[in-house]
Amino acid sequence: MNLFLIIGLLLLTSMIIAAEPNRRTMIYDGKVTEVTSNSAAGAADLWITLEDLKRATGFENKPKGVCRDELCFPLPKARKSAFLNQQGKATWFNLSEFARLVRQPVAFDVEAAIWFFGPRADEQNGYVSSLKAPDFKLPDLNGKLHLLADYRGKKVLLLTWASW
């Protein structure tokens, strides 16, 4: 294909995406995903397609609830319409309502069209009953990743500091 044609097509595509009012950015489990939303501009709740739900979060709508692997959250029967909305062929899912159901904090910026979903309360607070030090994986100065759990068998003084 002609190089100019390719560049032209790319430009056209990017223009369509830029002009698309339904694009939103969402961050879930630390992963950034661009999604399509049918929420009105300025709306607080984020409605996305079931395809985007799976792509961005790993969760799927199943007969027994909204599930990821073994983890399933049944949707309250009386309030199904607060979560799911059929429009033509597409089914839209209210991820903000789901976050309230599973006790997950959500911060968003309508102007920047971005939604951040934090950890569920049960994930965040698990260590308060298990007493296990929450695990993490972070790089050192050379970029080598260290997992806290790799230090099992030693006493660890975990110390935070900052340059500020």
Add this chain to the structure above:
Amino acid sequence: MYSELKGKNFEIISVAQDTGGIKDAGQWITAAKPEYTVLIDTKHLVTRLYNMVNVPTAVWINEKGRIVRPNEVAYVDNRFTSMHKIEAAPYLDAIRDWVANGDKSIFALSEQQLKAQLEQQKPEWALAAAEFALAEHLYQSGQAAASIRHYKEAQRLNPDNWNYKRQAWALSNADRDYGTNFTKEVQKLNGKPYYPPRRLPEVKK
């Protein structure tokens, strides 16, 4: 202290809570030439996971991965003692005692003692952490102006968290964007200690 204790099945993991990452924290690490493990945490993940609210904060973790001392101010030298009045020596002695005696050390908490101290994250703190994380993302993706309103929201929702304040102020002109700065806020404490006091038991000699 680390060189004294490192052969005794003991590790220090020191984590920089710095949005600017190596750009901001790197010079400190290079200058200190540490033998222990130093990690860079641009998203303040450790702060969030352990509900920390200030630096330096330390947690003691035993060989099985159980917390034996929860969040506590952890000065390991006296560089800033004239400001915060916290002597490093009793804390260093406590660490030595723990390294020597393990879970039997009087400084290591039992499961029951620990349960009495660990707190569930309040919903407004969880939301504050989400607002802070969103602000971090906006800042790091070049939307500094938009980040300010979310840093402010995090600060409002969890006013005890100094990390949310100091990191945000450091990334901007604090007086212009937040109408305050670190010195002014410390003065507002009016002599009240900046850190909650350590709760180290007295050693019988």
